[in-house]
Amino acid sequence: xxxxxxxxxxxxxxxxxxxxxxxxxxxxxxxxxxxxxxxxxxxxxxxxxxxxxxxxxxxxxxxxxxxx
Numbered sequence: 001x002x003x004x005x006x007x008x009x010x011x012x013x014x015x016x017x018x019x020x021x022x023x024x025x026x027x028x029x030x031x032x033x034x035x036x037x038x039x040x041x042x043x044x045x046x047x048x049x050x051x052x053x054x055x056x057x058x059x060x061x062x063x064x065x066x067x068x
Contacts, residue, residue, distance in 0.1 A: 004057040012052070019047040027060055034061040 001014050005025060012021065018037070022030050035042045036059045042050050052058065 001052075001054045003052055003055065006059060015051045017048055018042055018050045018052065018058075021052065021058065022047065022060075025060070029062075032062055034063065035059070036061060 001016075002009055002011055004010075005021070012024065016024070018035050022033065022035070027033050035047070037050070037052065037056050039057070
């Protein structure tokens with residue numbers, strides 16, 4: 001199955017979960033990542049069960065603090 005990960009078309013096995021995708025993509029500091037699928041945020045509690053489907057668009061987002 002093909003999905004779009006951070007703007008790049010990639011092939012993964014059918015039914016891959018968000019959690020497995022994070023592992024496969026070797027996401028840095030996965031404990032701090034926020035994931036959106038088709039522009040909708042996925043709750044961290046759902047990472048292990050949220051399956052991806054053909055054509056899904058996945059983004060890994062990090063919210064950083066900073067400033068003065």
